[in-house]
Every structure is written in structure tokens, then in C-alpha cells.
Amino acid sequence: MRVFQMLRLRARALTRSDAVDSDLRAEMDEHLEQMVAESVARGMTRDAALEQARREFGSVTRLMEESREARGVAMISTLAQDLGYGVRLMRRTPGFAAAAALTIALGIGATTAMFSVVYGVVLKPLPYGDAERLVNIWSTAPKRGLPRAFVGMANVYDFKARNQVFEDIAALRAVANFNLTGQGEPERVNGTRVSANLFPVLRVSPLIGRTFTEEEDEIGREHVVLLGYGLWQRRFGGDPSVVGRTISLNGEPHVVVGVMGRDFAFPTRDYEIYTPLTFDPEELVNRMNYSYLAVARLRPGISVEQAQAELSTLALQIEREHPKENEGIGAQVVPMLADTVAAVRTPLYVLLAAVAAMLLIGCANLANLLLARALVRQRELAVRAALGAARGRLIRQSITELVPVLAAGGAFGVLAAAWTIAAVVPLLPADLPRVENVGLHLPVLAFSAATLVLIAVFAGVWPAIEAARGGLAASVADLSRGGTGSARRTRLRDLLVVAQIAATLWLVVGATLLGRSFGELKQVDPGFQADGVYSMHLAIPRAKYPKDRDVAAFCDRILERVRGVPGVVSAGFVNRLPLAGGAQTGPIELEGIDPRLTAGNVDFRSITPDYFSTLRIPLLGGRTFTGRDGEEAPFVAIIDERLAKTALAGVNPVGRRLRIAVGGQPWLTIVGVAGHIRHDRVDEDVRPQIYFSYKQRAQDRMALAVRTHGDPAALGASLVAAVRAVDPEQPVYDARTLAAVVDRSLAQRWLQAAVLGAFATIAVILASIGVYGVIAYAVGQRSREFGIRLALGARRGDIVASVMRRGTLLFAAGAATGLAAAAASARVFGSMLFQVNALDLFSFALATAVLFGVALAACGFPARRAAGVDPSVALRSE
Amino acid sequence: MKPIDLVQGTLDLLILKSLALEPLHGWAIARRIKQLSNDVLLVQQGSLYPALQRLEHQGWVKAKWGVSEQNRRARFYALTKAGRLQLEKETASWERLAAAVTLVVRTT
Numbered sequence: 002m003r004v005f006q007m008l009r010l011r012a013r014a015l016t017r018s019d020a021v022d023s024d025l026r027a028e029m030d031e032h033l034e035q036m037v038a039e040s041v042a043r044g045m046t047r048d049a050a051l052e053q054a055r056r057e058f059g060s061v062t063r064l065m066e067e068s069r070e071a072r073g074v075a076m077i078s079t080l081a082q083d084l085g086y087g088v089r090l091m092r093r094t095p096g097f098a099a100a101a102a103l104t105i106a107l108g109i110g111a112t113t114a115m116f117s118v119v120y121g122v123v124l125k126p127l128p129y130g131d132a133e134r135l136v137n138i139w140s141t142a143p144k145r146g147l148p149r150a151f152v153g154m155a156n157v158y159d160f161k162a163r164n165q166v167f168e169d170i171a172a173l174r175a176v177a178n179f180n181l182t183g184q185g186e187p188e189r190v191n192g193t194r195v196s197a198n199l200f201p202v203l204r205v206s207p208l209i210g211r212t213f214t215e216e217e218d219e220i221g222r223e224h225v226v227l228l229g230y231g232l233w234q235r236r237f238g239g240d241p242s243v244v245g246r247t248i249s250l251n252g253e254p255h256v257v258v259g260v261m262g263r264d265f266a267f268p269t270r271d272y273e274i275y276t277p278l279t280f281d282p283e284e285l286v287n288r289m290n291y292s293y294l295a296v297a298r299l300r301p302g303i304s305v306e307q308a309q310a311e312l313s314t315l316a317l318q319i320e321r322e323h324p325k326e327n328e329g330i331g332a333q334v335v336p337m338l339a340d341t342v343a344a345v346r347t348p349l350y351v352l353l354a355a356v357a358a359m360l361l362i363g364c365a366n367l368a369n370l371l372l373a374r375a376l377v378r379q380r381e382l383a384v385r386a387a388l389g390a391a392r393g394r395l396i397r398q399s400i401t402e403l404v405p406v407l408a409a410g411g412a413f414g415v416l417a418a419a420w421t422i423a424a425v426v427p428l429l430p431a432d433l434p435r436v437e438n439v440g441l442h443l444p445v446l447a448f449s450a451a452t453l454v455l456i457a458v459f460a461g462v463w464p465a466i467e468a469a470r471g472g473l474a475a476s477v478a479d480l481s482r483g484g485t486g487s488a489r490r491t492r493l494r495d496l497l498v499v500a501q502i503a504a505t506l507w508l509v510v511g512a513t514l515l516g517r518s519f520g521e522l523k524q525v526d527p528g529f530q531a532d533g534v535y536s537m538h539l540a541i542p543r544a545k546y547p548k549d550r551d552v553a554a555f556c557d558r559i560l561e562r563v564r565g566v567p568g569v570v571s572a573g574f575v576n577r578l579p580l581a582g583g584a585q586t587g588p589i590e591l592e593g594i595d596p597r598l599t600a601g602n603v604d605f606r607s608i609t610p611d612y613f614s615t616l617r618i619p620l621l622g623g624r625t626f627t628g629r630d631g632e633e634a635p636f637v638a639i640i641d642e643r644l645a646k647t648a649l650a651g652v653n654p655v656g657r658r659l660r661i662a663v664g665g666q667p668w669l670t671i672v673g674v675a676g677h678i679r680h681d682r683v684d685e686d687v688r689p690q691i692y693f694s695y696k697q698r699a700q701d702r703m704a705l706a707v708r709t710h711g712d713p714a715a716l717g718a719s720l721v722a723a724v725r726a727v728d729p730e731q732p733v734y735d736a737r738t739l740a741a742v743v744d745r746s747l748a749q750r751w752l753q754a755a756v757l758g759a760f761a762t763i764a765v766i767l768a769s770i771g772v773y774g775v776i777a778y779a780v781g782q783r784s785r786e787f788g789i790r791l792a793l794g795a796r797r798g799d800i801v802a803s804v805m806r807r808g809t810l811l812f813a814a815g816a817a818t819g820l821a822a823a824a825a826s827a828r829v830f831g832s833m834l835f836q837v838n839a840l841d842l843f844s845f846a847l848a849t850a851v852l853f854g855v856a857l858a859a860c861g862f863p864a865r866r867a868a869g870v871d872p873s874v875a876l877r878s879e
Numbered sequence: 880m881k882p883i884d885l886v887q888g889t890l891d892l893l894i895l896k897s898l899a900l901e902p903l904h905g906w907a908i909a910r911r912i913k914q915l916s917n918d919v920l921l922v923q924q925g926s927l928y929p930a931l932q933r934l935e936h937q938g939w940v941k942a943k944w945g946v947s948e949q950n951r952r953a954r955f956y957a958l959t960k961a962g963r964l965q966l967e968k969e970t971a972s973w974e975r976l977a978a979a980v981t982l983v984v985r986t987t
Binding site: 006010011014024025027028029031032034035036038057058059060061064067068069070071072 | 904905906909923924925926928929930932933935936938941947949951952953954
């Protein structure tokens, strides 16, 4: 009670010193007033009484000053005493202090850095009003092989009209390339077309200007634009007068109506332009075009499950009304934040668990260190306890001694975390969502503080209690004879080491699995050769090249120019580069083939003739496209090996016909078969692929691939210059080697494996220190025993074996626990692995063997020392 | 007889002693000390306050706002358990000191 009262007082004196002062002042004034009143009652005039009272009372200002001092002195004295003791102690044992502080700094630094990522990415609420009520709505079409797809506008309209669970539903289309021209370099900017109600649904207001009006959703009135904060700063220097100005997007004038705030990163930070969403009213009738993302706000009190139930019911209702168009189309409601981070949540939590394991291992070392030290001092403690010192007081002192180390370690840890975040965040893969939120936010610091308290309790309080444990008189006697300490304590120390080995092995198994998985990933043949190829993207503005033939002609001019660049072997265009993100897909039908064999979507790719040779995608049959496969020529297509095998097994595909299975598309004749490639991801092989001639199905978003002699990166600048030479206003983006594109697609997996590998390495080092420490301590304690045994004729080999046996036993216990833990987390690890079983025997065995080797080495040094004991010296020390 | 100035450090003891019976506010403490010492001990009234702050922060007294007998707002100080112990300790050491000084002064 008294402690709390004093703490409260001191806290108040520290934080609210002005309030304390004014209280005191009021008190003194009251006192003066009493004195005056007394004198006046005795017949003095008020003025004279006041004069006398002031004289007798003394200077209020000086007294206030003295009071302040009195408070400060009292507060500091006890604290300074305790801390001073701690600091003196640390100075006396600097090696110990440094090791302890370093361990704490490492633990706090790693956990803080890791948690800051977890918090920023997974936990921090989205920067919208009442963000937990925001959900995304997806279509599901399992019968068509699509577990999840965007939604169609007709369905959005029906949901909107009939549901009782949402306040409103907004729609958007996030894939819109804008070529921003005028005022400097042409630039391609990612943009989103959004319905006007998106902003009210998200509950965000623009920084300046306004958002869109309902009328601007109409075709013909949509030439208005909202700028993202980053674009506004970068391109317009943060000039507020940009609102009302007209800028050129895709060659068409758009009026800037507003600028969004710095926090607004919707749907991700890559999008910096917003324009109204217009759509062909025909879509409401034919119920086609599933290419929108729907975002809705739940009514207060409505749960995601309720909303899901309602939409499922509505989807069935709509299917009954439109049995053909809506066959098998369902709806899925997912909380927006969970949806955004779904792919990275498990890996991040695994890494956080890894950091926690590392922290545990470090703490166990620290606890062992402190326990050893506490036991050495046990005699002192025992004497003091015998003289009447309360056990609580002794424990408190032990903890206070730790405070300087904890403070130093904690401070350095947080600093290290800040440096790590600053250094590492820019290197994180660009497809890691919400990475811009990573920082030392308040909840992160609270987490660090909680971790520090945990360290203090685990590593500080516990050994202190242990050392001050009962039977003190006995231990005085025991220690004075230099005994080995109680069996209980030995067991405790052993337990710590077992826990360390278990946690380390868990980490090493995880890291080995991930490493092997990444190795497998690197072995995957993507079906094309990325080495030696340079690539870049172009968004070809339709305002400038309105007709398909204009686009194709523009591509031809660029190709001609690029082929002229010295060092270029070949060059081709494709509308979607492999592993660069984004796909164009749809259903097809093959003439005379059972539709069930061609169910599900295939990738559509429009290419120029040399695309295959540039990427070294093998042509397995027939021919590639030629310049003659133009608009007036017969329509042709090339299919991939996979489609040929699944749908046309045993039949020569060349000469057969196929078409896109969406309303009235023309038939195309198959002229060739190409090798299958990994298109979306290296670790997933989703769809078969078909190719169209760029002249027959022109696309305005194109990627240029160029095969070069030697290092392709060296040619980058001249290739961009070649494009600019054809059209100086044409922006290019994402210009890099194709190998870099492939690496980028693997970056998240690489990072997971690398970070876990780093953690595992640190854990192994820490654990080997732990094993060494415990064994070395035990050897030190038993040196007299070894001396006697040697004197009685034991061989040195026996001594070594006895020490190693103990180490091996400890390792076996730890390894069993660690392997069990690794097996138990198989499901979690499994979700992060590629073609490696989460219970992969090789990984488990390898990790165990490596750790066993390290543990043996850690035991080896103390064992050699044990064998080297000189019996005469050991016995004389009695 | 001229009142005596206080020996350094005795003020704490006097305050604790005057609070032993009941909680008092600052002015009443001053009055109590004056009464108990038959007007011999003069406490500069203002110097009570730094002392009270020190005692409060040592945890020996605790203070609470209340209303005085003159119906005015006043801060009442009361001895805590720790304060009572401290009073005993200081009383004992004062008595030892006083006895020793008396002994020295009387010895001729």
C-alpha cells in the first residue's frame, strides 16, 4: 500500500509538478490568512497583521523552492541508492554486464523489428474511418474452376438493391494505366477507376478539393481526376493550385478535382490516380465482364458471417432468375484488412515465432548467467538472510541490480530496431502489402516494453528467487565446503539448456525446410530463358493510336528501331510478360472437342513473331506468327503444349479451330504449338496458354523483350532511348532484366528463407554458448572430483566421456522436444513450402546432425579441461 | 525569555510528534508546537512546508484536503504507519542525544 502511495506521489511530483506547486501555494496562502485573521481578532489592523504574518512566515518564493528541493531529494535518494548499487556492481564485472546487455539488446532489437513489421502490415487498422466494418466482395465460380474472381457489375447492382447488411457497396477497377504527359518526362502511373461512392464507403475525405459526384460516373462526364499524395508531391511539387487545372492522361484532358491525403494508399500504395468508374450499360443486361472489385461497408452490428449468409442467399436468388448467365456464381465476403494481408500473415507470424524462440534462447543464457552469479553470491545472501534481511528485500535488490543492464540493453535494442527498420524496409519485396506502415509505432514500443519486463522476470526475478530459496543455513555450510550445489538447481540449469536446444532445433528445422524449398524453387524450369533478356513495359495511349492497326504499327516501328541497336539479337512484344504480375484470361472452346476438356480459363497472350525466339520458348510444332497474320488474313492462334496434351491428346492440333467462348467471337485456326511456361508464379502452374497475333488482337499494354549479346542490363539505357526515338512522349516503366523480373517474383520466398536462416544461425550460436556455459560450469564444480578420480587411476578418456555423456543426454532431451515441436508446426510450415514435405526426413536429420555437432563442440572444450585437471592442484585447493 | 531557534533536523521530529494525536493542517501544527513547548520553541511558520513535503515523500505522513474548524479549505496531514515507527525511532535517538548532552553539560 505504502509503496503504491509513494509511487503515486512521486509520479505526480514528476509529471504534474505545477499542480503540486499550486496546491502548496494555496496551502500557504491559507496559512497566512489564518495568521492574519488571528491578529485581526486581537485588534490589529488588517494591513499591519498581514505585514507581521509575512515576516513570521518567511518568503513564500524561497519556501516553495525549498519544498521542491525536499521532494526531489526524497525521491532521488532511495532510487539513486539502489541504482547506484547496480551501476557499481556492473562496473565491477564489466564482462558480465556487457554480455547481459548485449543479449538483451539483441533480443529486444530483433523482436521489436520483427513485431514492427507484423504490426505495420497485419495488425495496424486500415487508415479509413471505422475500418473494421469494411469488406471486399468477390465472386466464386468453383464449377468453372475459379475459386475466386472479381465481380460483375450486374451482380453488384442486384446486391446493392436487395441486401440488408451493407450501408453501401462501391465498385472499382484497379488496373488502369495512365500515361501522364506534359510538364516534363512522360510517365506511366497506376490508376484506379472508382465509383463515386467509394470515398463515402471508405469514410475518407480528400486533402484538398473534392471527391467525385454521382453524375461523374456517367459516360462523357468522367474526365475528372483525383491525385494521390505521392504523385502530387513528385509531379506537381505539392502545389495546391493544381486543383482545377487540366492535365493530360492518355492524351485526353482531365480536370483535377482534388488531392488525397498522405495515408491514402488504396487499393495499394502503387496506385496514384483515381478517375470515375464508367461502364457499358450493356453489362447490366448481358451480365458479363467480371472485372470489378466490390468494396462494402457493413451496417453497424452486422457481422461478416451475417453478410456472407445474406449474399449467398442473394446469389442463389439471382442464379434462379438468370440460370444461364449466373450458373454456379456465388459471392464471398472477406474483411478488407484480412484480405489485403492474407498471403503474408502466416509467414510473418512464423518469423515472429522464430524471433520469440531466439529471444527465449538468449534469455535462457542470461538466466543461466545470472543464476550462476547468484549462486556464487549465495553465501553472502545466506549470511544476510541469517542476519535478518527479509527475503523480499534480497530479491528486490537482485532485480534492482539488473535495472542498469535492462535499461542499457532495452535502449540499444530499440535503437538497433530503428536502424534495422530504416535499413531493411526499403529492401523488402515490393509486393509485400502495407510495407509503408512499418515503423516504431506506439503499440510496437509497448510490445518492446512488455518484452523487456518479460526478460526481467524470466532472467532476473526467477534466478533471484531461486538463489534466495529456503534452507539458507544449509547452503552456508554447503557452500563453505565448495560443494556442487543442490541437485534441484542443477536440474533447473539443465532444463534451461534443454529448452534452448529444443527452440534452436525447431528454428534450424524450419530454416532448413525453407532453404530446401527455395532450392527446389530455383530448380523449376519456367519454360523460358530469362538470362540475356532485357524487358520493359509500355502503355500505348489509345488517344494517340486509336485503331488496332495503329498500335501494331507502333510496335513494328519500335521493333525495327530496337533491332538496330548494337548488341541486340532479337526482340519481341507480348502483352503480359511472364512472372511480372497480371494476366489476361478467359474461357475457350475447341471445335469438335468435349467442352469439359477445355473447362476453366486459359491465358491469352498477344505476341509479335519473334517473341518465342527472344524468350527461347520452344516451338514444338507448326509455325510461329508472321507479319502476314494481319487483320485481313485468316485468324490464327498458337496453343501451348499443355492444352495440346489435355484437350487434343493424340491429335495433331495444327489446322484445328478454337475460339474465345464469350459471345460471338470468331474461330481461329491453330497454326503452331509452343512450350508451356510458368506465367503467374514460379511456384504455381495454373492455366494453359494460347497466343494471338498482335495484329489480330492488338493490346495497348505491351511489354518489350530484347535478347542481347552479353549483359542485357548494359543495354538498358540505349533500348529505352530507342523507344523514345520512335515516340518521345511514350513512357516506359519497369525497365529491367528479365532475370530481375524472375528474381522479384521469388523475393518474398527468398526473404522468408533468408530471415529464418539468419535467425537460426544466431540461435545456434546462442545455444552453443548456453551448452558451453552449463557444461563448463559443471566441469568447474566437479574439478575436485575429477582430481580424485584421476588420482585413483581413472583414465583421462573416462573423464572426457563422462562430460560428453552429460552433454549428449542434454542434447537428446532437447532434440526430442525440438523435433516434436517442428513436427507439430508442420501445418504452418507446410503453407510456406514448395515441393518439400513439412515432415521432410532429410531436413529433420540434417538440422539435428548440425546442431548435434555444434553441441558436441561446445562440450568438447570443457571436457578437455576436465581431463587436464592436475590431481595435485585440485586436491590441494581443499 | 527569548525563544530558541530549532536545532537542525529536530523540526521533523516535532512535526511527527504533533501529528501523533490526530491529523492536523499546517497552521494547527505550528500552533501545536508552540503550545506544547510553552512558547519556548519558535518555528518559522513557513519552514513547516518544505519539511511537510519531505515527510510526505518519505511516506511518513499523508495529506488530504479537508475543511478546517474555521470552515476553511485546508490540507490535513496524518501519520502513516511508517511515520509512527519513524517517530519512535527519532524520539529514541533524540532522547539518547538529549541525555548525552545533559550529561556533558552537567559534568564539571
